[in-house]
Amino acid sequence: MVTSSLLSGIPGIRHGFGSASSLVPAELAPVWELRPAKRQVHGTRVAAIHEAKQEVGEADGFHTALPGLPVSIITADCVPLLLVRRDGTQIAAVHAGWRGLYDGIIPAALAAMGAGAPVVAAVGPTICAACYEVSEELAEDFARRFPELPRKVVLPAYRHLDLRAIAEHQLRAAGVEEIEHVGGCTCCARDAAGQPIYRSYRRGDRGSQMHSGLYITTKGEK
Ligand SMILES: [Zn+2]
Secondary structure, three states, X not given: OEOOHHHHOOOOEEXXXXXXXXXXXXXXXXXXXXXXXXXXXXXXXXXXXXXXXXXXXXXXXXXXXXXXXXXXXXXXXXXXXXXXXXXXOOXXXXXXXXXXXXXXXXXXXXXXXXXXXXXXXXXXXXXXXXXXXXOHHHHHHHHHHOOOOOHHHHXXXXXXXXXXXXXXXXXXXXXXOEEEEXXXXXXXXXXOOOOEOOOOOOOOOOOOOEEEXXXXXXXXXX
């Protein structure tokens, strides 16, 4: 499990990013059964969660202000993004692959959270630019989509897309100032024994993927 010190510093919030050895973060275990039933489709729909085991259908972002209800996403190379209001009143989990970033799921999630205290963000284990080669057409589409960003930020190398950098750019553009990047590359990070730390679709992992998520603890818990 991978955690963010930025998010850990907010009282009443439990969170975790999955890894190959811990597909569901242990921090989420107490409420895991209550998670929404969902299908991620690389879209931009952000669902409000208001009841346990909610049937949300197709969505790639989830937010709630209710204690005890987890929001989570599944990833294996895409950006797993966890958002929390500084005052701990609201949380969101966002699955942002290239299509979600391109189409704007991050601004959509922030808009869905509405007004309130500043939002802080943790960007979890994501495929690195060196591992993420895309078609020339897609690379050029991205360069055009974010004209305000230097080309070498979007594409640090020919046809290599930096998903993390684009996610951070969208967060900052939407007014998020506190952003922490945690975990390594889902594709190339290895442990001391040389084994992959994360699941990676690009590397060939199929089937079980990693969950990342968070919840607001019920009143009284620290
Ligand atoms: Zn890598």
